[in-house]
Amino acid sequence: MVTVGIPRALFYYYYFPLWRDFFRQLGAEVVLSAPTNKKIVNQGVALAVDEACLPVKLFYGHVVDLIGKVDMIFLPRLVSTARKEYICPKLMGLPDMIKASGIALPKLIEVNIDMSKSDRALKQAALALGRYFTNNELRILRAWNLAKFSQQQFEYLQADSGQLALEALELWNGESDYPRLQRQEERPRIGLLGHGYNIYDRYISMDLIQKLQKLGAQVVTAENIPADIIEEEAARLPKRMFWTLGKRQIGAAFHFLKRPDIIGVIHVASFGCGPDSLVGELIERHMRRAKTMPFLFLTIDEHTGEAGVVTRLEAFWDMISWRDAQCR
Numbered sequence: 326m327v328t329v330g331i332p333r334a335l336f337y338y339y340y341f342p343l344w345r346d347f348f349r350q351l352g353a354e355v356v357l358s359a360p361t362n363k364k365i366v367n368q369g370v371a372l373a374v375d376e377a378c379l380p381v382k383l384f385y386g387h388v389v390d391l392i393g394k395v396d397m398i399f400l401p402r403l404v405s406t407a408r409k410e411y412i413c414p415k416l417m418g419l420p421d422m423i424k425a426s427g428i429a430l431p432k433l434i435e436v437n438i439d440m441s442k443s444d445r446a447l448k449q450a451a452l453a454l455g456r457y458f459t460n461n462e463l464r465i466l467r468a469w470n471l472a473k474f475s476q477q478q479f480e481y482l483q484a485d486s487g488q489l490a491l492e493a494l495e496l497w498n499g500e501s502d503y504p505r506l507q508r509q510e511e512r513p514r515i516g517l518l519g520h521g522y523n524i525y526d527r528y529i530s531m532d533l534i535q536k537l538q539k540l541g542a543q544v545v546t547a548e549n550i551p552a553d554i555i556e557e558e559a560a561r562l563p564k565r566m567f568w569t570l571g572k573r574q575i576g577a578a579f580h581f582l583k584r585p586d587i588i589g590v591i592h593v594a595s596f597g598c599g600p601d602s603l604v605g606e607l608i609e610r611h612m613r614r615a616k617t618m619p620f621l622f623l624t625i626d627e628h629t630g631e632a633g634v635v636t637r638l639e640a641f642w643d644m645i646s647w648r649d650a651q652c653r
């Protein structure tokens with residue numbers, strides 16, 4: 326059986342159920358790179374260009390981790406996942422950067438995903454991907470429809486059942502079982518903003534979600550908010566945000582500001598991220614203007630020390646818990 330490697334980085338945190346089930350339906354065995362660890366970070370940092378943000382550097386490390394373990398590595402070029410919107414330029418150029426890095430790569434599964442002009446581009450991309458395994462279009466489309474169903478379930482678990490992507494993914498990749506996926510009991514809620522590949526990666530986020538949960542918080546992320554609410558909230562910006570991931574953060578931030586059950590908001594941004602510098606500024610400005618929501622901004626890169634993050638987190642938690650108690 327042919328083995329397909331999927332790096333546990335970047336869009337793994339958004340689309341793993343789709344890709345996993347698609348490749349499986351086409352007869353492949355899917356292998357994930359190991360959870361991020363020091364070796365993967367060091368390999369990524371050593372290979373990537375200095376200007377790359379931490380998530381992109383990490384992606385290199387995850388690709389290297391798969392070498393020798395799989396026949397092919399999935400390396401899509403994500404240009405756009407929605408009409409008139411774009412993913413960040415670094416992700417568009419990622420396959421070129423990986424191929425130019427000098428790494429001895431196995432066969433790559435490459436595809437261009439650009440839905441900026443039409444949703445039909447996704448079906449074309451699925452057909453192109455499927456042809457790596459079979460020329461039977463019916464079989465490819467059947468596999469695609471089943472995979473889309475898995476993706477819908479994954480998104481439903483987050484947006485409608487309040488499940489965090491991290492735990493839902495552990496279920497999908499077999500590292501957890503269903504009982505762990507029960508809803509958290511009612512606790513003070515913190516809105517956590519940030520790209521999925523930062524906040525759900527336990528190593529680079531320094532277990533931020535687990536730390537908040539240990540302090541007694543229930544964490545709510547942008548992925549826990551239905552897409553129509555994100556759209557509606559982001560549309561309040563005077564100018565349309567055409568960066569998909571940025572729009573998601575802005576929409577979630579505006580939504581958190583309206584929710585009386587959210588007692589504080591934390592925004593995690595990547596050092597060296599162009600879109601984050603704009604989006605972070607916008608979010609901070611709106612939070613400060615509203616004057617009602619305690620707000621903490623954290624920037625992470627490969628040098629960020631855990632002790633500093635813990636200190637700031639605990640101080641923030643003490644402050645908002647005290648404030649919440651005063652307001653009751």
Ligand code: SF4
Pocket residue numbers: 378379380381413414415416520570595597598599600601
């Ligand atoms: S959006 Fe920012 S963090 Fe994400 S890949 Fe692009 S530059 Fe990096």
